[in-house]
Amino acid sequence: MLPFARVSIIGLGLIGSSIARAVRQYMPTVRLSGHDASAQVRETARRIDLLDDVADHAGAAVIDADLVILCVPVGAMGAVAAEIAADLPADAIVSDVGSCKTSVAQALGGVLPPGRVVPAHPVAGTEQSGPEAGFATLFQRRWCIVTPLADSDEAAVVRVEEFWRRIGADVERMAPDHHDLVLAVTSHLPHLIAYTIVGTADDLEQVTQSEVIKFSAGGFRDFTRIAASDPVMWRDVFLSNKEAVLEMLQRFSEDLSQLQRAIRWGDGDALYDRFAKTRAIRRSIVDQGQDDAAADFGRRHD
Numbered sequence: 400m401l402p403f404a405r406v407s408i409i410g411l412g413l414i415g416s417s418i419a420r421a422v423r424q425y426m427p428t429v430r431l432s433g434h435d436a437s438a439q440v441r442e443t444a445r446r447i448d449l450l451d452d453v454a455d456h457a458g459a460a461v462i463d464a465d466l467v468i469l470c471v472p473v474g475a476m477g478a479v480a481a482e483i484a485a486d487l488p489a490d491a492i493v494s495d496v497g498s499c500k501t502s503v504a505q506a507l508g509g510v511l512p513p514g515r516v517v518p519a520h521p522v523a524g525t526e527q528s529g530p531e532a533g534f535a536t537l538f539q540r541r542w543c544i545v546t547p548l549a550d551s552d553e554a555a556v557v558r559v560e561e562f563w564r565r566i567g568a569d570v571e572r573m574a575p576d577h578h579d580l581v582l583a584v585t586s587h588l589p590h591l592i593a594y595t596i597v598g599t600a601d602d603l604e605q606v607t608q609s610e611v612i613k614f615s616a617g618g619f620r621d622f623t624r625i626a627a628s629d630p631v632m633w634r635d636v637f638l639s640n641k642e643a644v645l646e647m648l649q650r651f652s653e654d655l656s657q658l659q660r661a662i663r664w665g666d667g668d669a670l671y672d673r674f675a676k677t678r679a680i681r682r683s684i685v686d687q688g689q690d691d692a693a694a695d696f697g698r699r700h701d
C-alpha cells in the first residue's frame with residue numbers, strides 16, 4: 400500500500416520538482432498538488448505539467464493533502480508553515496527537505512500540530528535551481544536523513560520513511576543536532592570553501608587578466624561548480640546552521656594553519672603524512688563502493 404495518496408509540494412524548484420517527477424514515475428496514482436511563491440515558477444510548473452494542480456496560494460495547495468512537503472529555502476520554512484497551518488487537514492503529515500534540521504524543527508514545531516511534523520533531508524542535489532532543473536532519479540540510491548521531533552508520531556515517521564524509499568532513497572534516522580554537525584563538515588563547509596576560493600581567484604583575475612579561467616584545471620573547475628549553487632539557499636543554510644558551521648570552520652582553520660606552517664618551514668614530512676592520509680581515506684571510500692566524482696556527493700554506491 401502506498402504511504403500517501405495526495406501529496407502537496409510547497410516550493411517547486413530543484414528539489415520540489417524532482418520529488419514531483421519521482422512521485423509521477425514511481426507512484427503514478429498519487430495525486431500531486433503544489434504551490435510556489437513565484438508566479439513565474441507556477442507558470443513554468445503548469446507549462447511542463449509538473450503537478451495535477453498548481454495553486455496560486457499555499458493554503459489552497461494543502462487543503463486535501465495527506466502529506467505536505469516544504470521545499471523552500473530553510474529561512475522561509477517558518478513563514479510557509481504559518482501560511483498553511485489554517486488549511487491543513489487534521490491528519491495531514493508535514494515534512495520538509497531543508498539542508499539544516501535544528502532550525503527547521505523549531506520553525507515548524509512552533510506553528511504546526513505536534514506529532515504531525517516529520518522533517519527530512521535528502522542528501523542529493525546539484526548546483527542548479529528552479530523547476531526545470533529537477534529530475535525523477537535524483538534520489539536514487541542517495542541517503543535521505545529523517546530527523547523526527549521529540550513528539551513526532553512514530554506511525555507518521557514510518558510513512559515518511561516509506562515515501563522516500565519508494566522514490567529510491569536509502570533512509571537513516573538521526574537527531575536534528577547530530578545531523579547539523581555531520582552536514583556542517585560534509586556539505587556546508589565544502590560549499591563555504593568553494594565560495595571563498597572562487598572569490599579569491601576572481602579577485603586575482605584583476606591582476607592576472609584571463610589566466611585564472613584559461614588555466615583552470617580539474618580541481619578549480621569542481622570548485623566553480625559548487626560555487627554556482629543558489630545564493631539564497633546557501634545564505635539561509637549558513638545563517639541557520641551557524642553554531643555547527645563555526646565549530647567546523649574553527650577546526651578547519653587550525654588544520655590549515657598547520658599546513659601553512661609546514662610549507663613555511665619546509666616540513667616535507669608533515670605535508671607528505673597529511674596527503675598520504677587523505678589519499679588513503681579517499682581510496683577506502685572508493686573501495687566501499689562510494690562516490691566517485693564531486694557531482695556524486697552523497698551517493699552510497701556507484
Ligand SMILES: NC(=O)C1=CN([C@@H]2O[C@H](COP(=O)(O)OP(=O)(O)OC[C@H]3O[C@@H](n4cnc5c(N)ncnc54)[C@H](O)[C@@H]3O)[C@@H](O)[C@H]2O)C=CC1
Pocket residue numbers: 409410411412413414415434435436437440470471472473475478479496497498499520521522523524525526527528529530629632636
Ligand atoms: N539544491 C540542493 O542541492 C538541495 C537543496 N535542499 C534543500 O531544499 C530546499 C529547496 O532547495 P532547492 O529546490 O534547491 O531551491 P530552488 O531555489 O530550486 O527552489 C526553491 C523554491 O522555493 C520557492 N519559494 C521561496 N520562498 C517561498 C515561499 N515563502 N513560499 C513558497 N515558495 C517559496 C522559490 O520561488 C523557489 O522556486 C532548501 O531548503 C534546501 O536547503 C536539500 C537537498 C539538496
Ligand SMILES: O=C(O)C(=O)Cc1ccc(O)cc1
Pocket residue numbers: 497498521522523524525526586625693694696697
Ligand atoms: O551539488 C552538490 O555537490 C551538493 O552538495 C548537493 C547538495 C546540496 C545541499 C544539500 O543539502 C545536499 C546536497
